[in-house]
Amino acid sequence: MQIFVTGATGFIGSALIPELLAAGHQVVGLTRSAEGAEKLWNAGATAHEGTLEDMASLTRGAERADAVIHLAFDHDFSNYQDNCRKDAAAIAALGKALAGSDRPMLITSGIGMGIAGPGELSREDVLDLGHKNPRIASERAGQEPLQKGVNLSTVRLSQIHDRRRQGLVSYLVDIARGSGYATYVGHGQVRWSACHLSDAARLFRLAIDRAERGARYHAVDEEGVSLRAIAEAIGDSFGLPVQGVTADDAEKHLGPMAAFATFDMPASSSLTQDRLGWKPAGPGLLEDIRAMRRD
Ligand SMILES: NC(=O)c1ccc[n+]([C@@H]2O[C@H](COP(=O)([O-])OP(=O)(O)OC[C@H]3O[C@@H](n4cnc5c(N)ncnc54)[C@H](OP(=O)(O)O)[C@@H]3O)[C@@H](O)[C@H]2O)c1
Known part of the structure; x- marks a missing residue:
């Protein structure tokens, strides 16, 4: 598949590109800079110019792809709420571009979103759309594309x-x-x-290949x-x-x-491990x- 990867120049994106290429996919990475484009070319991917703020650039990237993996996020934590809202808007735009097709889309969230109560392990089958952590905006934004039939699944990340x-x-x-x-x-x-970077990258690749609509996966080893x-x-x-x-x-x-x-x-990642045969x-x-x- 030709996979449009946002955040392809980042920590996880950079480890994911070789995983996807080795599995026979082509990668088109979103980038906002010439340095990013060069990094992508050197990694064997193609660069797509755009930003999280420019919805038309996201739409163009998604429309041309067979699948989308959305990893980009602005990690200025002094502006966390706004950045979570920005992520939600990006997910909405990517989801709209895929509506009416069965092309898979993976979005990224934080592991804390699956905690049902104090002291409990975060679990894949827990979804609390009213969670107090602003990052829940990413998962909330995934609901509309899902309802419109988009083949969307979510990867929640621990400390990678x-x-x-x-x-x-x-x-x-x-x-x-x-x-x-x-x-x-x-x-x-x-x-x-926590989860090692190499295991997290492999999990994203398994999840996009499996393309199970509505699935939630946990990148968790420890x-x-x-x-x-x-x-x-x-x-x-x-x-x-x-x-x-x-x-x-x-x-x-x-x-x-x-x-x-x-x-x-x-x-916990036990459901993820069972579902994907993934072993960190x-x-x-x-x-x-x-x-x-x-x-
Ligand atoms: N790393 C972890 O342990 C961890 C844990 C939980 C969740 N996550 C989530 O996993 C995803 C990837 O994390 P990461 O650690 O790989 O992040 P990262 O290394 O900080 O990389 C962020 C990526 O997002 C891109 N980006 C940031 N702002 C952008 C904008 N305004 N427009 C376009 N692209 C933009 C960056 O592109 P540039 O190269 O142009 O800067 C970069 O490719 C994020 O959603 C993150 O919140 C990560």
């Missing part, structure tokens, strides 16, 4: 990591290196799930790594002391990351964090 980057953990690393100590909130009992263990690994990696902050001080110290650092989001095999999150300094 390799030795260079580890999802939201990378923001905690930057904060730790800036402040001189690695931190967690309270006793650090909040848990984040169900829950505590924020305390994460802070300790950051401390080890960069030779920094580790120190807890109170919930009252979390925002002062962590800024927009405070909302995530106090959000317990353990997650990459190294663990703490191993990758500890390897960062050496690399």
Whole structure:
């Protein structure tokens, strides 16, 4: 298939391109810059100029493709709500372009969206369209295309990591290196799930090939790594002391990351593993964090 991939130049998109090419697909990647276009060409993909703000560019990309994988997202977390709304508008535009066809479309969401209640594992069969996390806007936006018959499925991502980057953990690393100590909130009992980049890329490829309308998949290997263990690994990696902050001080110290650092989001991927025959095999999150300094 010719697959239109938004966010193709990003962390996950860059790992997904070789997966898709190796499976015999062609990739057309959305990019907003000449550097992005060059990166795509070098990776064996074709560049499609456009932005998340330019709906006509998204429509053109989707109309010409056999399938769409939507990964692009503006990660300025100081503007998170607006960026989630922007994502919803992009999903609506891509969905409209595919309406009336059975061409598959994959959208991306966060793992926290599948949590039914405090302490529970996020699960693929849970969908709460009134979830308090603004990222639910992405899944809400997927409902209309689905109702109009679009073959849309969703991949929810945990902290996707390799030795260079580890999802939201990378923001905690930057904060730790800036402040001189690695931190967690309270006793650090909040848990984040995690998955290696190579496993996440393989999951996207399996999901687009399977094209199961309405499916939700979880890119999760480790169900829950505590924020305390994460802070300790950051401390080890960069030779920094580790120190807890109170919930009252979390925002002062962590800024927009405070909302995530106090959000317990353990997650399961058992339905995904059964449905796709997907078995994560990459190294663990703490191993990758500890390897960062050496690399
Ligand atoms: N990485 C994780 O651990 C993780 C966890 C949960 C969810 N996710 C979700 O997974 C998806 C991919 O994440 P990622 O880590 O690969 O992101 P990333 O490395 O930050 O890359 C973001 C991509 O989006 C593109 N983009 C950003 N703003 C854009 C705009 N206004 N118009 C067009 N393109 C734009 C970027 O293009 P440029 O090259 O032009 O900047 C880049 O290709 C996102 O939806 C993200 O929220 C990721």
